[in-house]
Amino acid sequence: MIRSRSRYLLYIPLVLAALFFLLPMYVMLVTGFKSFAEVNLQTMWDLPQAGIKLDNFKEAYRNLAPSLGNSFLMVIPAAVISSILGSINGYILAKWKFKGADVIFPLILFGMFIPYQSILIPLVSFMRQIGLYGSIPGLVLTHVIYGIPITTLTFRNYYATIPKELLEAARIDGAGIIRIFTKVLLPISLPSFVVVLIWQFTSAWNDFLFAVALTKPEAWPVTVALNNMAGSQIIAWNVQMAGSFLAALPTLVVYIFLGNYFLRGMMAGSLKG
Amino acid sequence: MRKRVDKERLLGVVMISPSILAVAIFIYYFILWSARVSVSKWTGLMPDYTYVKLQNFIGLFHDPRFSIDIRNTLLFTLLFVSGSLIVGLILAILLDQDLKGESFFRSLFIFPMAISYIVTGVAWRWLMNPAAGGRISGLNLLFDKLGLDFLINSWYTTRVWGIAFIAIPAIWQMSGYVMALYLGGLRSIPQEIREAARVDGATEVEIYRHIILPMIRPITLSALIILGHMSLKVFDLIYSIAGKQVALDVPAIYMWQVTFDGLFYGRGAAIGILLLISVAVLIIPYMRYSLKTEESL
Numbered sequence: 001m002i003r004s005r006s007r008y009l010l011y012i013p014l015v016l017a018a019l020f021f022l023l024p025m026y027v028m029l030v031t032g033f034k035s036f037a038e039v040n041l042q043t044m045w046d047l048p049q050a051g052i053k054l055d056n057f058k059e060a061y062r063n064l065a066p067s068l069g070n071s072f073l074m075v076i077p078a079a080v081i082s083s084i085l086g087s088i089n090g091y092i093l094a095k096w097k098f099k100g101a102d103v104i105f106p107l108i109l110f111g112m113f114i115p116y117q118s119i120l121i122p123l124v125s126f127m128r129q130i131g132l133y134g135s136i137p138g139l140v141l142t143h144v145i146y147g148i149p150i151t152t153l154t155f156r157n158y159y160a161t162i163p164k165e166l167l168e169a170a171r172i173d174g175a176g177i178i179r180i181f182t183k184v185l186l187p188i189s190l191p192s193f194v195v196v197l198i199w200q201f202t203s204a205w206n207d208f209l210f211a212v213a214l215t216k217p218e219a220w221p222v223t224v225a226l227n228n229m230a231g232s233q234i235i236a237w238n239v240q241m242a243g244s245f246l247a248a249l250p251t252l253v254v255y256i257f258l259g260n261y262f263l264r265g266m267m268a269g270s271l272k273g
Numbered sequence: 274m275r276k277r278v279d280k281e282r283l284l285g286v287v288m289i290s291p292s293i294l295a296v297a298i299f300i301y302y303f304i305l306w307s308a309r310v311s312v313s314k315w316t317g318l319m320p321d322y323t324y325v326k327l328q329n330f331i332g333l334f335h336d337p338r339f340s341i342d343i344r345n346t347l348l349f350t351l352l353f354v355s356g357s358l359i360v361g362l363i364l365a366i367l368l369d370q371d372l373k374g375e376s377f378f379r380s381l382f383i384f385p386m387a388i389s390y391i392v393t394g395v396a397w398r399w400l401m402n403p404a405a406g407g408r409i410s411g412l413n414l415l416f417d418k419l420g421l422d423f424l425i426n427s428w429y430t431t432r433v434w435g436i437a438f439i440a441i442p443a444i445w446q447m448s449g450y451v452m453a454l455y456l457g458g459l460r461s462i463p464q465e466i467r468e469a470a471r472v473d474g475a476t477e478v479e480i481y482r483h484i485i486l487p488m489i490r491p492i493t494l495s496a497l498i499i500l501g502h503m504s505l506k507v508f509d510l511i512y513s514i515a516g517k518q519v520a521l522d523v524p525a526i527y528m529w530q531v532t533f534d535g536l537f538y539g540r541g542a543a544i545g546i547l548l549l550i551s552v553a554v555l556i557i558p559y560m561r562y563s564l565k566t567e568e569s570l
Contacts, residue, residue, distance in 0.1 A: 021381050021445065027396060092285045113502055118307050119307060121310055125306075152292065206390070207389075208390065247389065252387060255387035266383075
């Protein structure tokens with residue numbers, strides 16, 4: 001630790017870095033809050049002069065509202081179901097190791113890292129075959145399944161830290177595999193559920209590849225709709241900026257309130273508990 | 274008792290089997306299916322699994338566009354990974370100095386991780402607006418106002434080197450993650466070690482250089498692998514900044530275009546399989562290492 005007064009000089013690089021990190025947010029917000037009349041690429045760095053106007057946000061919302069709704073409809077079940085599956089898998093892999101579990105676990109984990117381009121053609125064909133192509137349920141199923149590796153890992157690592165004695169005490173009381181899970185482990189799993197729910201919420205919300213490959217326009221989540229809006233010549237850049245902010249807002253709010261849990265999910269993603 | 278345990282263990286297998294089945298189908302069966310498409314003639318809407326040996330792969334290596342892709346991926350990876358490591362390490366060391374406001378800065382540096390690459394792409398596309406003269410805007414306009422004219426450039430539309438500029442938003446998005454990894458490592462080094470070195474007369478810089486940095490080297494390796502494998506897969510960010518320009522093409526975008534726009538399924542699958550192999554080369558040793566060290570704990 002650098003002691004001495006020159007410590008305060010350390011704020012210079014920190015503040016510069018902070019400005020760099022805030023740049024896109026600043027532009028999104030100052031642009032978003034200008035009136036249509038005031039928007040001009042050549043004054044994009046200036047603060048709104050004529051007071052705060054919501055024109056851009058209203059226009060962006062008008063464009064993105066259906067897809068924002070789709071995103072919520074898709075993300076909530078995807079996060080909940082993959083978390084439940086992860087907790088069951090983690091429990092079995094941590095406390096009821098069966099023959100072959102040591103092979104199965106890394107095979108599940110590997111799924112977390114694969115480039116989805118390597119399964120995309122079969123995925124699309126398969127979804128067409130089972131009649132889920134184009135729809136929100138198809139996208140939910142996809143996120144649930146490709147979420148299994150990380151949710152399983154997080155719960156397995158957590159349950160591995162629970163002392164054996166706790167489970168054995170429950171066994172002596174006559175509890176079986178399911179009762180031990182529901183009565184002993186689930187009640188103390190809330191923090192892990194928060195970690196996993198947030199992580200799955202964020203990654204499903206932010207996903208673009210699966211969404212663009214598997215959904216039709218009426219089921220588009222917000223990432224696809226935003227990308228299309230940004231690619232069109234009709235919608236002005238200021239509305240795109242406001243739209244970007246709207247698309248980022250839900251995950252940002254989650255991050256602001258539950259940042260530490262988010263961080264733990266992030267670490268799990270690199271196999272660092 | 275023994276019997277009861279066996280029965281319950283079986284129930285455990287039943288409980289986990291839906292997930293195992295799902296992973297078996299959606300990951301391993303699909304990979305095999307892709308591999309089969311990659312050696313097939315399939316072009317057009319109707320599947321055609323006629324075996325054509327490695328023709329799709331050979332075709333790719335003779336395809337100038339795929340050479341551009343490999344070159345772009347290597348350049349992007351080099352800049353993105355080294356940039357994120359350097360920025361992340363510097364931020365971690367700064368935040369390790371016990372300054373006031375640390376948690377604010379920490380949260381600020383990590384927040385881009387919570388945002389979609391599409392949002393990042395849309396915002397940075399306007400920040401990196403290449404328009405010149407009277408239509409100058411974005412960062413170029415800011416540089417102009419601040420008298421930093423020498424920094425004005427054409428960003429991702431720069432000829433030949435355009436892809437290098439895509440690394441800037443990518444570093445913006447991921448360096449906070451590297452910072453968090455390093456900060457975790459720095460925090461796990463006991464204060465006594467630093468104190469002891471200080472007593473021995475080491476300067477702060479020497480302590481970092483000779484004691485702390487060597488101790489957090491394993492973190493550099495993890496970060497390198499995680500960022501490296503992300504970089505091989507990069508798609509959304511480039512797609513949202515630049516669309517499908519060949520100059521900024523990478524394998525993931527080529528795969529998308531050749532498959533779903535061009536309907537050359539065989540070739541698209543071949544790109545997917547090549548991506549998978551390159552990621553596996555990085556990730557499998559890493560997973561073995563991580564799982565092994567975890568067991569020894």
